[in-house]
Amino acid sequence: xxxxxxxxxxxxxxxxxxxxxxxxxxxxxxxxxxxxxxxxxxxxxxxxxxxxxxxxxxxxxxxxxxxxxxxxxxxxxxxxxxxxxxxxxxxxxxxxxxxxxxxxxxxxxxxxxxxxxxxxxxxxxxxxxxxxxxxxxxxxxxxxxxxxxxxxxxxxxxxxxxxxxxxxxxxxxxxxxxxxxxxxxxxxxxxxxxxxxxxxxxxxxxxxxxxxxxxxxxxxxxxxxxxxxxxxxxxxxxxxxxxxxxxxxxxxxxxxxxxxxxxxxxxxxxxxxxxxxxxxxxxxxxxxxxxxxxx
Numbered sequence: 322x323x324x325x326x327x328x329x330x331x332x333x334x335x336x337x338x339x340x341x342x343x344x345x346x347x348x349x350x351x352x353x354x355x356x357x358x359x360x361x362x363x364x365x366x367x368x369x370x371x372x373x374x375x376x377x378x379x380x381x382x383x384x385x386x387x388x389x390x391x392x393x394x395x396x397x398x399x400x401x402x403x404x405x406x407x408x409x410x411x412x413x414x415x416x417x418x419x420x421x422x423x424x425x426x427x428x429x430x431x432x433x434x435x436x437x438x439x440x441x442x443x444x445x446x447x448x449x450x451x452x453x454x455x456x457x458x459x460x461x462x463x464x465x466x467x468x469x470x471x472x473x474x475x476x477x478x479x480x481x482x483x484x485x486x487x488x489x490x491x492x493x494x495x496x497x498x499x500x501x502x503x504x505x506x507x508x509x510x511x512x513x514x515x516x517x518x519x520x521x522x523x524x525x526x527x528x529x530x531x532x533x534x535x536x537x538x539x540x541x542x543x544x545x546x547x548x549x550x551x552x553x554x555x556x557x558x559x560x561x562x563x564x565x566x567x568x569x570x571x572x573x574x575x576x577x578x579x580x581x582x583x584x585x586x587x588x589x590x591x592x593x594x595x596x597x598x599x600x601x602x603x604x605x606x607x608x609x610x611x612x613x614x615x616x
Contacts, residue, residue, distance in 0.1 A: 325374035326354035327426070328397075329361040330366060330388050332380030333359045335404040342379050345422055353426070362433040370395045375426070375582075379415075381405015382502075385558040387457045389437075389579045396579040398432055400425050407597050408502050410584060421584070430582040431505045435459065435498050435514050436538060439575040440556055445567040459579050460499035460557045462572055464544050464564070465491030465524070465552050469487060472527060474547030479521075479540050489526040494542050496521055498507055498579070501594065502558075509533040519572065537573035 329346050330339035346355040351407050356373075358365045360380060370376065370391045378388050379402045392399055401411030401416045413421060424430065440462045442454040456462075466473040472488045495504040497512035500520055505511060509522040517538040523531065536542060544550050545567070552564045583589065 323506075325372055326353060326356055326369070328366075328369055328373045328376045329355065330360050330378050331357070332404065333361070335415070336378055338404055339380045341402070341404075341415055341418060344419055345377060347586075348419065348422060349407060349426075360384045363387070363391070367391045368387040370397055372398050375400060377402065377422070377512045378411075379404055379418075381408055382410050383558055385410045386459055387559055390457045393437055393457060393459075393575075393577040393579050396580070398582050400430075401583045409593070409597060410498065410581065414579065424584065425582050430584045431587070433515060433581045433583050435494050435579040436517055437575040437579055438462065438494070438519065438572050438578050440494075441571040442554065442562070443497060443569040443571060445565070445569075456556050457577060458499070458556050458572075459496060460502050461493050461495035461504060462570060463491050463493045463503060463524075463555045464546065464552055464570060465555065467551055467563070471615050473550050473552045475515070475523075475552075475605070476545040476547075477521060478543045478545075479536055481541075481543075484493065484521075484534070485523075486528060487523045487526045487529050489523040491524040493524065493543055494518075494544070494570075495522065499557075503531065509592065517574065519574070531601045540573065543569055544572070544573045557588060574603070 327349050329342040331342045342357050346357055349355045356369050376388055376397050377400045378385050378394050385401050402413050402415055403411035438458040440456045442460050464475055474488050475492045477484045477487045493504050497514050497516045500512040504520055504522045507522055507524045518535050520535055522533040544589050548566050550566050554562050554564055604611055
């Protein structure tokens with residue numbers, strides 16, 4: 322059996338990405354077959370991923386989201402090198418990538434599994450093989466308005482039970498990974514990335530509960546657009562499609578998971594979360610004493 326390859330997928334808009342991908346691929350010469358590709362070339366990424374053992378992604382969270390769909394369908398783990406702004410899903414800074422890559426290739430890392438969602442688009446509430454479109458989501462599905470001055474009306478049900486009808490800028494159904502994205506900026510809760518739940522969050526609702534609602538992973542969340550409303554669906558920040566009045570979405574946990582290689586502590590998420598949000602600096606003993614003296 323031929324040896325499976327290592328893929329280096331990069332965001333070509335990041336200045337360092339292409340050159341760093343080449344350096345990392347050169348390290349593997351003689352040990353592993355390699356391939357390189359821009360993350361926006363979905364056709365090439367999808368085809369190459371079928372024979373890949375590790376996907377090294379050079380970019381930010383948006384780049385990882387583009388790759389994660391293809392990696393999950395082929396059970397390929399991801400090693401993220403942070404060339405973006407925040408990098409909640411990434412593992413390595415670019416300055417350490419070349420030095421530390423061998424450890425991951427030797428199998429010294431542990432694998433973090435993150436829940437993904439299945440998003441089905443149902444035109445005017447129909448559900449037939451001919452009309453249903455199905456997508457994978459690692460972050461969120463957001464049903465939002467298309468006109469700045471007009472709210473979108475969305476009826477939300479969980480497992481067939483009506484929960485609420487929102488007049489809002491948007492309604493988001495997020496995975497635990499997506500809880501640190503659009504949902505967080507809209508005032509949602511932060512979930513641990515390995516938890517098994519979905520998060521429903523309205524954005525700027527009018528005369529309605531603004532709180533996020535957490536449901537179990539096997540729940541079926543249905544969003545139905547009002548009969549007089551046009552809207553757009555965004556999945557993971559790069560899949561966009563217009564929706565017509567009466568169209569529906571069904572969001573549920575997927576059988577596919579996103580796998581990330583990690584080398585540090587399994588509790589890394591909490592420290593990383595607050596550091597990357599700008600609140601992670603530890604308080605020194607001297608600062609504690611100063612704060613105590615002022616209280």
